[in-house]
Amino acid sequence: MFEWFGKKNFCAHTKVDGFAAHLRDGRLMGSTCTECGQLSFPPRSDCSACHGGEFTFTELSGRGTLLTFTSIDAAPAGFENDVPFFLGVIDLEESGRLLASFGQSIQPDDIAIDMPVQVVPRLIEESEDIKVHYTLEKPGTRWVKTNFYQGEK
Numbered sequence: 001m002f003e004w005f006g007k008k009n010f011c012a013h014t015k016v017d018g019f020a021a022h023l024r025d026g027r028l029m030g031s032t033c034t035e036c037g038q039l040s041f042p043p044r045s046d047c048s049a050c051h052g053g054e055f056t057f058t059e060l061s062g063r064g065t066l067l068t069f070t071s072i073d074a075a076p077a078g079f080e081n082d083v084p085f086f087l088g089v090i091d092l093e094e095s096g097r098l099l100a101s102f103g104q105s106i107q108p109d110d111i112a113i114d115m116p117v118q119v120v121p122r123l124i125e126e127s128e129d130i131k132v133h134y135t136l137e138k139p140g141t142r143w144v145k146t147n148f149y150q151g152e153k
């Protein structure tokens with residue numbers, strides 16, 4: 001299932017590869033250590049607090065606040081047609097930080113440090129490479145099946 005995340009950046013099998021399957025189904029997941037209860041995002045197969053090796057997935061709200069952002073004007077291979085686009089790092093409400101591009105519900109002029117955002121899982125069935133990802137949207141935005149390259153559906 002982890003191949004749904006793309007061929008370029010991820011190994012085929014990990015202990016946390018269920019993350020991509022949950023994302024495909026519209027759920028953003030962290031991991032909870034079964035030994036000490038530490039909640040982590042991104043999911044960790046080994047606990048950073050107690051070094052335990054067992055965990056369960058825990059669904060996160062996707063709510064967070066914008067820590068920092070940047071515009072991308074010189075895109076990496078495969079994203080040349082998307083420039084300029086904006087990336088943000090957010091502090092998730094429950095635990096952890098997340099890097100994602102901004103979705104269509106937030107216009108560049110409206111992006112501001114500390115603004116509340118909602119992480120929205122995305123599924124791209126038509127793509128050969130990256131099939132699941134997530135975007136930063138206005139609070140309250142819900143998951144929808146989308147074709148990223150042809151606009152919202």
Ligand SMILES: [Zn+2]
Nearest residue numbers: 033036047050
């Ligand atoms: Zn632990």
